[in-house]
Amino acid sequence: MKKKKRHTLLKFFILAVMAGGVVLYSGVLQDTGGFLGQIRNQVYVEQKNAKAENYSGAAEKKTEKRTEISTENGTPEIEVTHGYAYETLTAEQQAVYDEVYRIIMAQDSKVKVSTCEEKVLEKAYRSVIADHGEIFWVSGYNYTQYTMGKKIVSIDFSPSYTMGRTERDYYQSQIDVVVDSILKNVDPSWGDYEKAKYVFEYLAGNIEYEMGTEQNQNIISVFLNKKTVCQGYANATQYLLTLLGIPAVVVTGTAEGDTHAWNLVQLDGAYYFMDTTWGNSSYNNGESGFSSFINYNYFGVTTAEISKTHQADGTLLLPDCTATADNYYVREGKYITEWNPDVVGQIYGTAYQNGAVTEAVRFLNTSLYDQAKGYLIDEQHIRDYCEGITGLSYIEDRDQNVLILKFS
Numbered sequence: 256m257k258k259k260k261r262h263t264l265l266k267f268f269i270l271a272v273m274a275g276g277v278v279l280y281s282g283v284l285q286d287t288g289g290f291l292g293q294i295r296n297q298v299y300v301e302q303k304n305a306k307a308e309n310y311s312g313a314a315e316k317k318t319e320k321r322t323e324i325s326t327e328n329g330t331p332e333i334e335v336t337h338g339y340a341y342e343t344l345t346a347e348q349q350a351v352y353d354e355v356y357r358i359i360m361a362q363d364s365k366v367k368v369s370t371c372e373e374k375v376l377e378k379a380y381r382s383v384i385a386d387h388g389e390i391f392w393v394s395g396y397n398y399t400q401y402t403m404g405k406k407i408v409s410i411d412f413s414p415s416y417t418m419g420r421t422e423r424d425y426y427q428s429q430i431d432v433v434v435d436s437i438l439k440n441v442d443p444s445w446g447d448y449e450k451a452k453y454v455f456e457y458l459a460g461n462i463e464y465e466m467g468t469e470q471n472q473n474i475i476s477v478f479l480n481k482k483t484v485c486q487g488y489a490n491a492t493q494y495l496l497t498l499l500g501i502p503a504v505v506v507t508g509t510a511e512g513d514t515h516a517w518n519l520v521q522l523d524g525a526y527y528f529m530d531t532t533w534g535n536s537s538y539n540n541g542e543s544g545f546s547s548f549i550n551y552n553y554f555g556v557t558t559a560e561i562s563k564t565h566q567a568d569g570t571l572l573l574p575d576c577t578a579t580a581d582n583y584y585v586r587e588g589k590y591i592t593e594w595n596p597d598v599v600g601q602i603y604g605t606a607y608q609n610g611a612v613t614e615a616v617r618f619l620n621t622s623l624y625d626q627a628k629g630y631l632i633d634e635q636h637i638r639d640y641c642e643g644i645t646g647l648s649y650i651e652d653r654d655q656n657v658l659i660l661k662f663s
Contacts, residue, residue, distance in 0.1 A: 333356075333357045333360050333361060335352075335353045335356050335357060336356075336386075336387075337352075337386065338385070338386030338387070338497070338502065338503075338504055339385075339386065339502055339503070339504040339519065339521075339571075340381075340382035340383075340385040340386045340504050340571055341382060341386055343382070343571060343572040344378065344379070344382060347370060347372075347375055348375055348378050348379050348382070349379075350369055350370075351368055351369060351370050351375055351376055351379035352379040352382055352383055354366075354368050354369060354379075354412075355368070355376070355379050355380050355383050355412065356383050356387070358412060358414060359383065359390060359393055359414050362392070362414075362416060362419075362420050362423070364413045364414070364416075365399070365411050365412075365413045366411060366412050366413070367409055367410070367411055367412075368410055368411075368412045370410060371400075371407045371408065371409060371410055372407075372410075373398060373400065373410065376398060376410060376412060380396060380412075381570050382570075382571075384505070385504050385505045385506070385507075385570065385571060386493075386504055386505075387493075388474060388489065388490030388491060388492070388493035388494040388497075388505055389474060389490075389494045390473075391417075391423075391426065391430075391470070391473035391474050391475050391490075392416055392417055392418050392422075392423045392426075393414045393415060393416060393417065394415050394416075394417050394472070395414075395415045396412060396413060396414045396415055397412075397413040397414075397415060398410055398411060398412055398413065399411040399413070426475055426479070429478075429479055430474060430475070430478045430479065433478040433479065434478060434494075434495070434498070437457060437495065438495070438498060438499070440453070441453060441499060446523065447501055447521075447522040447523045447581070448522055448523065448555075448581045448586055450496070450499045450500075450501060451496060451501060451520060451522055451529070451554075451555075451581075452554070452583070454492060454495045454496055454499070454531075455492070455529065455531055455534055455549075455551075455554055456534075456549055457495075458477070458488055458491055458492060458495075458531045458534070458535075459488075459531055459534030459535045459536075459549050459550070460535075460549055461481065462477055462481055462482065462483055462487075462488065462491075462535070463481060463482045463483075463535075463537070464482075464483070464484065464488075464532065464535050464537060465482040465483070465484070466484060468480050468482035468483060468484075470487075471483050471484045471486070471487050472484070472486045472487065472490075473486075473487060473490060474487060474490050474491050474494060477490070477491040478491065484532075485515050485516045485517070485532040486505075486507075486516045488516070488531040488532040488535075489505045489506070489507075489516035489517055489518055489531065489532070490505060490516075491531075492518050492520075492529065492531045493505050493518055496518075496520060501520060501521065501522065502520065502521040503518050503519065503520045503521070503529075504518065504519050504571065505517075505518060506518060506519050506528070506567050506570075506571060506573065507567070507568050507570055508565060508566050508567040508568040508569075509565070509566050509568070510530075510533075510564055510565045510566075511564055515532070515565065516532075517529065517530040517531070517532070517533075517553070517561075517565060518530070518531070519571075519573060519574075519576075522555065522581040523580065523581055525576075525578035525580065525581065526574045526576045526578070527555040527556060527557070527576055527578060527581060527582070528553070528555075528556050528557070528558070528560075528561040528565070528576060529553065529554055529555065529556075530553035530561070530565070533550060533552065533553045534549055534550050534551065534553065534554065535549075535550070536548050536549065536550045548612065548613040548659075548661075550615075550659075551583035551584065551615065552615075552617075552652050552654075552655045552657050553655075554582070554583040555579075555581045555582040555583055555585075555586075556576075556582060556655070557576045557577055557578070557579065557582075558573070558574075558575050558576045558577070559577075560654075560655060561576075563654045563655075564654055584615075584616070584617035584657070588602075589602055589615065589616050589617060590616075590617050590618075590619070591616060591617070591618045591619065591623055591627070592619045592623075593619075593623075594623055594626050594627075596627075596630050596636070599616060599627050599630075599631070600630075600631065600636065600637070600639060600640035601640060602614065602616050603616070603631070603637060603640055603641065603660055604640030604641050606662075607640070607641040607644065607662050608641075608642075611662070612661060612662060613659060613660065613661045613662070614659070614660055614662075615657050615658065615659040615660075616657065616658055617655060617656055617657045618656040618657075618658070619656070620656060621653065621656060623656070624653070624656040624658060627658055628649075628651070628658055631658075631660075632647075632649060637660070641662065644662060644663075645663060646662075646663035647660060647661065647662060647663065648660070648661040648663070649661065
């Protein structure tokens with residue numbers, strides 16, 4: 256299946272200026288349309304339908320204002336919310352995480368942080384972004400190192416804001432209205448699985464995958480424009496699940512060689528991976544006529560399963576996810592572990608008789624998958640279970656051993 260390619264342009268540079276015996280190092284970390292896992296002189300091109308669009312952005316103009324903030328006395332009184340990424344950090348990184356979060360939320364600039372290590376600042380910033388998909392007004396950061404001799408004595412942190420506070424507040428108010436309308440349909444009696452499935456289905460079924468939409472690296476594109484790319488899907492998934500009390504974090508890396516973003520979520524006490532972008536069937540199958548269904552193949556999958564197609568970039572320390580209880584196919588009774596043609600046929604037949612356009616079944620291994628395909632498709636026994644069927648199309652997903660049928 257042909258995948259759409261995302262792209263990003265991220266640059267990193269250092270300048271050295273002599274001033275009164277103090278060397279001032281200035282750096283820029285720009286997120287200009289892609290993932291924070293790639294920093295140093297890397298270029299990615301995102302394409303859809305052989306049309307490439309390059310995203311780039313200028314470094315934020317430097318300001319001479321410097322706010323002295325430390326973890327001991329000057330940090331703004333903003334409550335910090337922690338997520339999965341925070342829990343994977345060292346004590347020093349956690350302290351800087353809190354500072355970075357407060358600075359971003361206060362929309363301050365050129366603030367002294369408690370670390371003198373640029374790598375600690377980088378790790379803290381990335382972790383804040385991974386834990387907080389709701390942050391839409393920042394795209395990277397600038398930092399300034401102050402040295403005495405060869406020793407770095409302090410670092411200033413300046414987030415690269417994409418808008419002012421007034422504009423940010425306007426967008427937030429609009430987003431809040433949309434999010435409230437989405438979450439009002441959540442039944443308070445639902446468990447983690449039902450809540451996560453609702454979020455997955457809403458985003459995959461209502462938000463169009465489109466490369467050229469504005470603000471496509473944040474939740475503005477999702478909730479206000481209804482068009483986004485994988486980073487927008489992942490950020491929105493993290494945000495909505497967190498509001499519902501489900502721990503979730505944004506994971507970045509590659510999928511089949513292309514830069515990508517997805518989520519790690521905790522359902523009923525166990526960790527799973529979820530890729531809402533791939534839940535939108537038009538993302539992978541738009542040209543096949545299969546663009547009107549939710550693809551559950553990457554809802555609640557294990558590390559072993561997602562690793563067949565997705566590779567994380569190492570930004571986060573990820574758990575080995577082995578649980579299967581909240582995998583979509585397991586929960587819905589559509590996971591086949593032994594061959595019984597009638598059991599398989601009746602799943603598809605029931606869906607057809609109930610008026611479904613598509614139905615999908617997952618198999619334990621390739622051998623079972625091949626048996627099902629041979630029996631139902633090649634030998635055309637699907638007619639035994641779908642009385643009156645006149646046409647049939649199908650999609651093979653051999654990575655996940657899922658056979659998707661479209662009835663006509």
